[in-house]
Amino acid sequence: MMKKYFILLCVIVSLQAEEVYATFTVEAQKSADLAFSSGGIVDRVLVDVGTMVQKGEPLAILQNDDLKAMLQIAQTTLKYAKKEYQRQVQVKNIIDKAKFDQYAYKYESAKAQLHYKQALLDKTILKSPFEGVIFSKKVEAGDVVSGAMIRTLFEIQSQHQRKLILEYDQKYWKSVKVGDRFSYTLDGEDKRYEGVITKIYPTVESDERKIKAEVLTKDIKVGLFGTGTIITSKRDAE
Incomplete structure (x- = not known):
């Protein structure tokens, strides 16, 4: 039954x-067209068609020695602005408030400048947004790229x-x-x-x-x- x-x-x-x-x-x-968001001359191309890459792995780098120097200057400026600010904190109660605010401003401004210079440097390094394989490459060392006319340099897809x-x-x-x-x-x-x-x-x-x-x-x-x-x-x- x-x-x-x-x-x-x-x-x-x-x-x-x-x-x-x-x-x-x-x-x-997953697939993506990759390009620099800033302009410059391509210094190094680190991958080719068929290269397996990890998320965050550098693919190409623009010439950026000037930005590295600017970043070092910003790091030094922040270092001494922080020291001066910390000294003023110790005597905050016996100095003019407006004068103390000037040191605080210089310290905060130096931190902001460091973040800004680091962001500019980061834009010269094109990184993979996810793990995948490069299936198209349209750039070589020495090529000029423009932030105003963004063009695809690599195409990537999930592996x-x-x-x-x-x-x-x-x-x-x-x-x-x-x-x-x-x-x-x-x-x-x-x-x-x-x-x-x-x-x-x-x-x-x-x-x-x-x-x-x-x-x-x-x-x-x-x-x-x-x-x-x-x-x-x-x-x-x-």
């Missing part, structure tokens, strides 16, 4: 299941994390939901893969009347494409 009930339940579920055809392309889960960008007919906009399974094959392969829809785009593509969705995966070459079916449920759509 229980066996018959189980078979009947499976039949009901299968009748409720709905398969939605979808095509997809493979994109990196392993990928996402499938699905497209399916708009008529299924009520049926497909986040969490639905996606069974798919890559073009030219027989192997079948499975994933789960993690995001559905909120608008319909006006040209082809398609809806887009995302499925996260790993270690598939960016740019590949394929087809598959979204396994959804008519019951859930009602």
Whole structure:
């Protein structure tokens, strides 16, 4: 009796299941176009196409000897402004308040100048925003870059994390939901893969009347494409 009930339940579920055809392309889960925010002459290029980089790793450096010198001057100025301020703190109660405020101002101003000079120096070092791989390099040592005309110098993408960008007919906009399974094959392969829809785009593509969705995966070459079916449920759509 229980066996018959189980078979009947499976039949009901299968009748409720709905398969939605979808095509997809493979994109990196993270990608970015990188450029300097300040101008100058490129002193060193530290990576090439295919280089694996960590978050915060330097990729290229502008000539910055003048800014390093300015930073050293700011550090020295702060050092002595702090000493003078600390001496005045010891006699604060017996000196003119306006005079004490002048020393406090010089000390705070010196700290602000140091932060400013450090920020200028930091802008001459282009760093990776996340762990990934460089897949495009458009700069060499000696190139001139301009902060007023920012151009992409490197393109980076996540090393392993990928996402499938699905497209399916708009008529299924009520049926497909986040969490639905996606069974798919890559073009030219027989192997079948499975994933789960993690995001559905909120608008319909006006040209082809398609809806887009995302499925996260790993270690598939960016740019590949394929087809598959979204396994959804008519019951859930009602």
